Amino acid sequence: MSHRVALSPDPQFSHRHTRATVTVTDGAGRPLAGQEVRVEQTGHAFLFGNIGFDFVGLANDLGTTPPSSPFGGASVEAARTVEPLWFDLFNQVTLPFYWRGFEPLRGVPETDRLRRTAVWFAERGVAVKGHPLLWHTLAPTWLLGLSDEEVEHEIRLRITREVSTLGDVVPTWDAINEAVIMPVFDREDNAVTRLAQRLGRVGMVRLAVDAAQEAGRDAGRPVSLVLNDFNLSADYERLVEEVLAAGIRIDALGLQSHMHQGYRGEEYFADVLDRFSRFGLPLHLTENTLLSGDLMPAEITDLNDYVVDRWPSTPEGEARQAEEIVRHYTQLVAHPAVQAVNYWGLTDEGAWLGAPCGLVRADHTPKPAYEALRGLIKGAWWLPPTTTRTDEHGRLEIDAFAGDFRLGARGGTADLTLPAGDQERSIVL
Structure with missing residues (x-):
C-alpha cells in the first residue's frame, strides 16, 4: 500500500x-x-462563498423572512429546505448590512438579528463577511436632514459600532461599496453621495477604512477590509492606485460580476484579473451571477431598469449556466491572485431582480449548475476518503x-x- x-x-x-x-x-x-490511516478532507482553504440573505429568518427562529435585504431572500420554509445544499458547498457567507434596512430609525440598529445570523453560520464552520459598511445606495433617509459634518459623524459611529460589536463573528467587511460612482450617483438623493462630492473618492475610502481599523484595534481584534466595486474599468484601477498611494491599507480588492446579460468569457476575465492582480492584493470575486433563463437585453445600462412580470429558468438556459459556471470557476481558481469567489444567491426564490440566477430552482431542486459546481468543489478539487499506511x-x-x-x-x-x-x-x- x-x-x-x-x-x-x-x-x-x-x-x-x-x-x-x-x-x-x-x-x-x-x-x-x-x-493504517484513513485520510479525509473536511474543508477548503479557498473561500467558496454565497450570500446568506435567505437564512436570516431561519437563524432567528422566525415564522417569516424579515426585511433583511432589499435584494431578495427566500421564505423561511424554503431556507429550511435548501439549507443542506448551501452548507454542502460553501464555506464563506456574505450577510446584508445595508444601512437603510439595518438602521431604519436613527440609533435603533438591527444588531441582534444579524448577530444571531452570523453566529448561526460561524457555529457551522463558515467564515462570515458583512456587506457593506459604507455605500451611497440604501443610505438611511434620515441622513438627508443632517449637515455634511453630521453625516460624516454618523458614518463613523455606524462603522465603529458594527466592527466593535460584531467583529468577533464578522471579521471581514466590504469596507466601502462602489466608490467609483459614489460622487456622481444620481438615481436618488442621498447624503453619502453629497459627502463624497466634498471629500472625494479617496477621502470616502479613508473614512471607511480608518474608522473600521480603529474600531478593530480598540476591540483588540484584527479586521479584514475589502474595497469592492462593479466598475472594473481603468477608473477603478486609478482609484486603487490613489488609495494605496495615500497610504490607506486595504486587505483585498473586490470585483463584482453580475452577468445578467451573458457570460463575459475567459478573455474578459483574464484581462480583469491581470490588471487588478498587479497591485499585489488578494482578489475577491465578490458578486457573481450567471443566468439559467433568458438574458437581459444588451442595451440595458442599469440592471435595475429591467423589469419583467416573469423570468423563468429554462432547460436551455440551465444547460448554458452549468457549462459557464464550470468555465468561470475553473479560470478564477486557477489564477494565483484569487482568494475568494462568492456567488450571489442559492435559489431562484426571492432572487435579486427576480432573475433566474440561482443554483437551485424556485421549487428547491438543484439546477445542473449546482451539480456542476459541486463536481468541482467536492469532486475534482476534493480529496476523497482514502486509506493508506x-x-x-x-x-x-x-x-x-x-x-x-x-x-x-x-x-x-x-x-x-x-x-x-x-x-x-x-x-x-
Whole structure:
C-alpha cells in the first residue's frame, strides 16, 4: 500500500495544493510505522462563498423572512429546505448590512438579528463577511436632514459600532461599496453621495477604512477590509492606485460580476484579473451571477431598469449556466491572485431582480449548475476518503487542495489544517 494520498495532478491548480509530509506518532511521541490511516478532507482553504440573505429568518427562529435585504431572500420554509445544499458547498457567507434596512430609525440598529445570523453560520464552520459598511445606495433617509459634518459623524459611529460589536463573528467587511460612482450617483438623493462630492473618492475610502481599523484595534481584534466595486474599468484601477498611494491599507480588492446579460468569457476575465492582480492584493470575486433563463437585453445600462412580470429558468438556459459556471470557476481558481469567489444567491426564490440566477430552482431542486459546481468543489478539487499506511518512519504524504483534513487510526482521530505549499507536520493518534 502506498504511503501517499493525492488528487490527480492538474498543473493549473498546483499553487492551490498542499504537499505535506505528516508523521504519525503515539502519545509518547513514537512514530507509528506501518500504521493504517484513513485520510479525509473536511474543508477548503479557498473561500467558496454565497450570500446568506435567505437564512436570516431561519437563524432567528422566525415564522417569516424579515426585511433583511432589499435584494431578495427566500421564505423561511424554503431556507429550511435548501439549507443542506448551501452548507454542502460553501464555506464563506456574505450577510446584508445595508444601512437603510439595518438602521431604519436613527440609533435603533438591527444588531441582534444579524448577530444571531452570523453566529448561526460561524457555529457551522463558515467564515462570515458583512456587506457593506459604507455605500451611497440604501443610505438611511434620515441622513438627508443632517449637515455634511453630521453625516460624516454618523458614518463613523455606524462603522465603529458594527466592527466593535460584531467583529468577533464578522471579521471581514466590504469596507466601502462602489466608490467609483459614489460622487456622481444620481438615481436618488442621498447624503453619502453629497459627502463624497466634498471629500472625494479617496477621502470616502479613508473614512471607511480608518474608522473600521480603529474600531478593530480598540476591540483588540484584527479586521479584514475589502474595497469592492462593479466598475472594473481603468477608473477603478486609478482609484486603487490613489488609495494605496495615500497610504490607506486595504486587505483585498473586490470585483463584482453580475452577468445578467451573458457570460463575459475567459478573455474578459483574464484581462480583469491581470490588471487588478498587479497591485499585489488578494482578489475577491465578490458578486457573481450567471443566468439559467433568458438574458437581459444588451442595451440595458442599469440592471435595475429591467423589469419583467416573469423570468423563468429554462432547460436551455440551465444547460448554458452549468457549462459557464464550470468555465468561470475553473479560470478564477486557477489564477494565483484569487482568494475568494462568492456567488450571489442559492435559489431562484426571492432572487435579486427576480432573475433566474440561482443554483437551485424556485421549487428547491438543484439546477445542473449546482451539480456542476459541486463536481468541482467536492469532486475534482476534493480529496476523497482514502486509506493508506505509514512508512517505516511513521510518515505519510498528502497532496491535495489545501484545507482541513481528518486522520484516523487505531480508534483515534486528529484534525489537521494544511495550507498550500510544501510542509512537514506531526500528529498524535
